[in-house]
Amino acid sequence: MxxxxxxxxxxxLPLLAxxxxxxxxxxxxLRGEVMILVYHKFGPADGRWxxxxxxFSQDLARLDAAGYRPITLRQYITGDxxxxxxxxxxxxxxxxxxxxxxxxxxxxxxxxxxxxGRWAAFAAQHPEFPVHGTFFINPGDDVFGxxxxxQAKLRMLVQMGSEVGNHTLTHPNLSKLxxxxxxxxxxxxxxxxxxxxxxxxVVSLALPYGIFPKPPxxxxxxxxxxxxxxxxxxxxxxxxxxxxVKVGAGPAPSPLVAGLEGDKLPRxxxxxxxxxxxxxxxxxxxxxxxxSDGERHAAGSLPASVSGHRLAGLPAR
Numbered sequence: 001m002x003x004x005x006x007x008x009x010x011x012x013l014p015l016l017a018x019x020x021x022x023x024x025x026x027x028x029x030l031r032g033e034v035m036i037l038v039y040h041k042f043g044p045a046d047g048r049w050x051x052x053x054x055x056f057s058q059d060l061a062r063l064d065a066a067g068y069r070p071i072t073l074r075q076y077i078t079g080d081x082x083x084x085x086x087x088x089x090x091x092x093x094x095x096x097x098x099x100x101x102x103x104x105x106x107x108x109x110x111x112x113x114x115x116x117g118r119w120a121a122f123a124a125q126h127p128e129f130p131v132h133g134t135f136f137i138n139p140g141d142d143v144f145g146x147x148x149x150x151q152a153k154l155r156m157l158v159q160m161g162s163e164v165g166n167h168t169l170t171h172p173n174l175s176k177l178x179x180x181x182x183x184x185x186x187x188x189x190x191x192x193x194x195x196x197x198x199x200x201x202v203v204s205l206a207l208p209y210g211i212f213p214k215p216p217x218x219x220x221x222x223x224x225x226x227x228x229x230x231x232x233x234x235x236x237x238x239x240x241x242x243x244x245v246k247v248g249a250g251p252a253p254s255p256l257v258a259g260l261e262g263d264k265l266p267r268x269x270x271x272x273x274x275x276x277x278x279x280x281x282x283x284x285x286x287x288x289x290x291x292s293d294g295e296r297h298a299a300g301s302l303p304a305s306v307s308g309h310r311l312a313g314l315p316a317r
Contacts (some may be wrong), residue, residue, distance in 0.1 A: 030199040031258035033251035042100040079299030083292040097137035099145025136167035136206035139192030165204035174213035187224025210247030
């Protein structure tokens with residue numbers, strides 16, 4: 001009951017009235033780029049693959065103050081978002097379902113020493129920055145470090161407005177597997193999410209190590225038939241992911257411009273130098289940053305070129 005009440009409380013946070021955001025002086029820029037950030041582990045200190053809880057809280061505050069507003073990868077790829085005029089979308093993704101991404105304490109409540117706990121506490125004070133993230137899990141591993149609470153946590157994330165994505169069953173290097181093994185890894189990952197979240201539509205896959213399978217198309221579209229457990233009947237799992245993300249690279253194109261390659265989206269790894277680099281970059285080059293006009297627009301609704309110039313208005317990086 002406590003977990004359910006806690007989930008309902010956080011689900012209501014995005015509904016609170018957000019303070020108005022003053023339009024930025026540079027005006028709307030629907031052709032600008034979007035940062036898709038990726039986090040892995042969390043702990044008391046920063047590392048190459050670990051973000052400290054305090055640094056994560058500072059990341060949220062820094063993004064919020066700079067006019068960024070969180071959307072899920074699902075919202076990005078479909079264009080299903082409307083932000084206040086002057087705001088910029090940012091996508092926070094989390095790979096691997098590591099232990100301290102989301103943790104319950106002995107009382108069944110979210111622990112403050114977890115990424116979701118820190119984000120929820122921040123959102124309580126800043127409802128304009130709700131817990132709308134994308135969490136890529138490996139069901140074959142111990143998701144979030146508390147196997148008995150996996151389903152409750154996934155349901156809470158969805159209730160908050162976050163998204164659950166597939167990261168394969170056991171996080172292998174897909175390029176080294178046979179087609180049949182690739183299909184099993186993706187299919188079994190999809191199967192377990194379906195089992196924990198009946199009726200939920202998974203629209204995204206994070207490539208383990210950022211490496212594509214051979215052929216690459218299997219990451220986005222495919223099917224697997226097999227027995228998920230010994231002595232069980234065969235099942236068939238199908239997937240069609242409009243969003244496939246890599247590990248790193250840089251910002252992603254505007255989802256509103258026609259021609260987006262959603263099956264090979266770049267992300268920005270959040271460790272201090274890289275995160276600082278891109279925050280500073282967009283502060284110094286505001287013409288490259290996606291800025292909302294306050295309206296909702298369909299994905300791919302803007303032509304790829306204007307007056308013969310692709311992505312007109314954006315300087316070369």
